[in-house]
Amino acid sequence: GAVVSQHPSWVICKSGTSVKIECRSLDFQATTMFWYRQFPKQSLMLMATSNEGSKATYEQGVEKDKFLINHASLTLSTLTVTSAHPEDSSFYICSAPAGGPSRTQYFGPGTRLTVL
Amino acid sequence: KNEVEQSPQNLTAQEGEFITINCSYSVGISALHWLQQHPGGGIVSLFMLSSGKKKHGRLIATINIQEKHSSLHITASHPRDSAVYICAVTTGNQFYFGTGTSLTVIP
Numbered sequence: 001g002a003v004v005s006q007h008p009s010w011v012i013c014k015s016g017t018s019v020k021i022e023c024r025s026l027d028f029q030a031t032t033m034f035w036y037r038q039f040p041k042q043s044l045m046l047m048a049t050s051n052e053g054s055k056a057t058y059e060q061g062v063e064k065d066k067f068l069i070n071h072a073s074l075t076l077s078t079l080t081v082t083s084a085h086p087e088d089s090s091f092y093i094c095s096a097p098a099g100g101p102s103r104t105q106y107f108g109p110g111t112r113l114t115v116l
Numbered sequence: 117k118n119e120v121e122q123s124p125q126n127l128t129a130q131e132g133e134f135i136t137i138n139c140s141y142s143v144g145i146s147a148l149h150w151l152q153q154h155p156g157g158g159i160v161s162l163f164m165l166s167s168g169k170k171k172h173g174r175l176i177a178t179i180n181i182q183e184k185h186s187s188l189h190i191t192a193s194h195p196r197d198s199a200v201y202i203c204a205v206t207t208g209n210q211f212y213f214g215t216g217t218s219l220t221v222i223p
Contacts, residue, residue: 044149044161091206091211093211107213109210
């Protein structure tokens with residue numbers, strides 16, 4: 001079945017540094033991918049929609065200059081957390097619809113970011 | 117073998133019907149999520165559960181930790197409930213997602 005991978009699975013970084021998270025669709029093409037985050041003990045929250053060949057669409061309250069999204073190809077979207085701060089520590093997850101009538105979403109396993 | 121199994125995969129109901137979607141999982145979890153996705157859109161989180169039962173409007177979610185099973189119920193279903201419903205669990209270190217249940221409610 002369709003698989004979405006994320007890399008890295010976890011990352012620890014110092015405050016002020018930038019961190020890039022990759023989301024890949026392994027056996028299907030995705031013109032759209034979605035990025036989510038989950039803070040501890042809270043539900044998943046949609047951050048932005050990544051669109052191949054055009055700018056990402058950000059949800060209200062998500063800073064586009066802080067969370068840079070690049071949909072470089074039909075199988076790769078990247079999320080870069082710029083100038084990370086401890087409050088950015090979270091679980092970041094991507095998903096991609098595999099196409100077809102139901103447009104089933106396939107999710108990556110997530111990336112745990114810890115900012116010291 | 118999928119860590120999270122949902123049933124049914126597809127469901128068509130008449131407006132007003134009571135709907136149940138089931139989720140079984142095989143890993144130890146810290147929480148279970150029910151998510152909703154309308155066509156072409158990102159997901160919306162409906163519930164996060166670690167035990168018992170939660171209710172929000174016409175939606176009810178239950179979880180049985182011992183049996184590793186959760187259900188999502190929709191009472192008095194409406195065409196606007198038509199969406200894909202996804203069950204997801206987290207172990208604290210990783211998320212596992214079901215493939216979703218596509219619900220169509222016919223007027």
